[in-house]
Amino acid sequence: MRAGRHFLLRGESLRAIIEGIPAGYDIIGPVREKWAVNLAVLDSADDLSLNSRSEESPGRYRLRDENAGPGEARPMNSAKSFTHRARETLYRARLDEDRQWQYRPAAAPKVKQAFFGLHACDIAGMSVMDRTFNKRFRDAQYDRRRQHTIVIGVDCFEPGENCFCSTFNAGPTLTNGFDLGLSRFGDEYLVEIATDMGARIMNDVDLKPAHRDMLELRKKRAASARAGMVRAFDLKQAVKVLNKNYEHPYWFEVSERCLSCANCINVCPTCYCYQILDKSNLALTETARVRQWDACQNLDFAAVHGGNFRPNRADRIRQWVNHKLNWTIEQYGCAGCVGCGRCITWCPTAIDITEPVRRLGGKEIKLVA
Numbered sequence: 001m002r003a004g005r006h007f008l009l010r011g012e013s014l015r016a017i018i019e020g021i022p023a024g025y026d027i028i029g030p031v032r033e034k035w036a037v038n039l040a041v042l043d044s045a046d047d048l049s050l051n052s053r054s055e056e057s058p059g060r061y062r063l064r065d066e067n068a069g070p071g072e073a074r075p076m077n078s079a080k081s082f083t084h085r086a087r088e089t090l091y092r093a094r095l096d097e098d099r100q101w102q103y104r105p106a107a108a109p110k111v112k113q114a115f116f117g118l119h120a121c122d123i124a125g126m127s128v129m130d131r132t133f134n135k136r137f138r139d140a141q142y143d144r145r146r147q148h149t150i151v152i153g154v155d156c157f158e159p160g161e162n163c164f165c166s167t168f169n170a171g172p173t174l175t176n177g178f179d180l181g182l183s184r185f186g187d188e189y190l191v192e193i194a195t196d197m198g199a200r201i202m203n204d205v206d207l208k209p210a211h212r213d214m215l216e217l218r219k220k221r222a223a224s225a226r227a228g229m230v231r232a233f234d235l236k237q238a239v240k241v242l243n244k245n246y247e248h249p250y251w252f253e254v255s256e257r258c259l260s261c262a263n264c265i266n267v268c269p270t271c272y273c274y275q276i277l278d279k280s281n282l283a284l285t286e287t288a289r290v291r292q293w294d295a296c297q298n299l300d301f302a303a304v305h306g307g308n309f310r311p312n313r314a315d316r317i318r319q320w321v322n323h324k325l326n327w328t329i330e331q332y333g334c335a336g337c338v339g340c341g342r343c344i345t346w347c348p349t350a351i352d353i354t355e356p357v358r359r360l361g362g363k364e365i366k367l368v369a
């Protein structure tokens, strides 16, 4: 089997893809956990969430029971939970009998991970994280996890109410960054084999060549999904609007609703900030240096020697919105947002990252949906 071809797969053969993933990989896919779907390590293909679809609106997430494909219930977490761990020990140190510190690096992280059922926005999110941790600066832990990563993506034909990935050309359908791409059409899947690894996974799977009509249908459904994204906007105009309204009273108004809970950061596939903590025993003879996620919405995020340079929630919300939609473009050459909508869904007070763009832009902003 060669890369670069499209095939048809019967829905009941989906598990054959999971079984075709080479041994030694942790397989990570959408799993239903009570009231939400999360990405989690699968024990088998039976763990996959295939009986629920999610409905989102600002501050709201519900699952509806129905026959669905992987990814049709959007998971709360993203691949970030596996590539940039929420908390990890970097090294440990111990004071020996001669009162010399002995350093022991943490065990090398598990390096082989296969993601099953990622949407295009989440694959784009991985690429944003790569720019931070794996380009100009190389982070050893992150790099080891990314070196051996398989990505099996799935087209999103029914974006949620909070989605706006088309703003960043980050979806809704797959374009790059995957080994295998799936598009669900009822009981069948169109499979795109994009890499040699994708071909290897599909080697023993019974496939029929895809008819050109399927490819045309995929294009139509992608266009209709794109047109349905009511929150999408013109990014270049948004940048101008944000730059022009840095001191606008809107930031104080919206901050009245912010709890500084950092949910928006934790669920975001592209937020990468972390803090370094030293955790010592009471005798101060042993210590572990730990890295854990931090968030610009936290009160003490900007606390430095001599004070806190973002003491107000308004300062922090403005920083967050600008960093995601504006300043990262200069910093990394791409926005720090992929429009997955998670921050809008999981904000307990329904704060919407696209609202400042619409409110401050007024007629200047072209909504592209």
Ligand code: SF4
Residues within 6 Å of the ligand: 264, 267, 268, 269, 270, 271, 324, 336, 337, 338, 339, 340, 341, 342, 343, 344, 353
């Ligand atoms: S800022 Fe919000 S919409 Fe953008 S990538 Fe992060 S969670 Fe998704």
Ligand code: SF4
Residues within 6 Å of the ligand: 257, 258, 259, 260, 261, 262, 263, 264, 265, 297, 346, 347, 348, 349, 350, 351
């Ligand atoms: S914007 Fe929402 S999710 Fe983010 S810190 Fe404020 S209340 Fe929490």
